Amino acid sequence: MNPTVQAFFDKATNTISYLVSDPATRAAAIIDPVLDYDSETGRTSTASADAVLKAARAQGLEVVWLLETHAHADHLSGSDWLRGQTGAPIGIGSRIVETQACFAERFGIETPPVTVFDRLFADGDRFRLGGLEVEVLHTPGHTPACVSYRIGDAVFVGDTLFMPDFGTARADFPGGDATTLYRSIQRLLSLPPETRVFVGHDYLPKGGRGDFRWETTIGAEREENVHVGGGATEADFTAMRGARDATLPPPKLLEPALKANIRAGALD
Template sequence: MPDDALAKATRQVITAQKAVPVIRSFFDAPTFTVTYVVRDAATRRAAVIDSVLTYDPASGRTSLDAAKPIIDYVEKEGLTVDWHLETHAHADHLSAAPYLQRQLGGKIAIGARIREVQQTFGKLFNAGAGFPHDGSQFDHLWQDGESFSIGDLPVTVLHVPGHTPACVAYVVGDAVFVGDTMFMPDYGTARADFPGGDARQLFRSLRRLLEMPPETRLFLCHDYLPEGRDHYLWETTVAEQRRHNVHAHDGISEDEFVAMREARDRTLDMPRLILPSVQVNMRAGRLPPPEDNGIVYLKIPVNQL
């Protein structure tokens, strides 16, 4: 299936001059996250990829500061949203997918291996018997190589684990939305030390994506503005990544990458919002159920990560 899926996605990109999506990006500076609205120009059908619910960890309050511009854009452009797509269960921001779904319609979808994330983090957060570990919180779970459409735009889903077990990339016409697998060439690649992460799998996922045609556009989920650059960027190409990615350019062997990635990951702090984010995102962006006093609580496991 992986080889078939890659071949299918590659054929799709090669013929993408007939299927070029209109892409609008929304950058959330507090979490360094890029949300995309991807639409078919002919039918005005659209998908939202990796949305953000604003969360203040000091007060425990949520807001719609990051989500409201997406709603405004969709309504102004007269779009019909069919999908709210997650590339993975994010550890750095809360998803706004359920709120956007209520406002705009559409289905929430993620890779089928979210079940593994739910198993791991359901235990960590002691979510209890009432928390299903079967992915049923989502409207659809993608299999590797599965296809669907946004209007007349063909989409292929590629399983790209390593950062998390459930990571997927969405090939939409001539564009690929890669989630956290890679960043801009001057920043490198995702960490692989979260529960279920694996540096060797990440390398193979990176090579899978970089086998796409060189002109393929890659849209990233984050940019952290590395030293030496004074503005944020989140679009690159396969050719640029193969030539210049500081962690995964052509010529880097799998063993070299794994050694580098594991050594680097040992120096990194946990993301600031990992504990609130994952326990919400494993529920498809929904908060845990209220307790008997009517208040919703997010749990902070001590000395576990």
């Protein structure tokens, strides 16, 4: 059986959160929820996370997992707030400890305890979402801790891959690496071509389409992705990624996002 997937687009950060459910048991997971943040006032709001939760409750879904693909640098996570509302555990890749240590040192703060997350997933771990099995794929490169979640015919790739006409994630954050990212992407591209791919962000390509999108397929990524499609080599990708990343500014919410997200979204 395959999951039902509902997407929630946050225009302020171009982030897509997902409500993923088992049609048979009504068990659900929320992947990469957003906590709204106004950088000018420093105030937060739970409007985006609450919208996902209200949708789940309206459909009679029980949220049993809160899943993070990585510690995001461009938005604050809504997972900690949702844990308080639902009691659901928060899961993330086990190498989050590296991200915690790196950014705690960078920001001059105490490294948070890894127990702020309820479950640390290793590559190949499997767990249940109702009657569905979730497989964890370690897909580092954007960050050391990035994971993708494969559920039935769907895979949730976070920032590793974007829509085919936009390409791939940057690899210049501390602990990021373009060669590692390429190899992670190749692992994803080895999945069956009909596999549905759900990306973590969408940005409109210059001169391209006029609407935001977040669902594609492995087959489309293999053939059409502007960075890795059509058999792009590791050397070509690494050179392209390095040159491109050198032109990118830091994410606007880098410091507040990572200070919160290495704590599972908990605020000071």
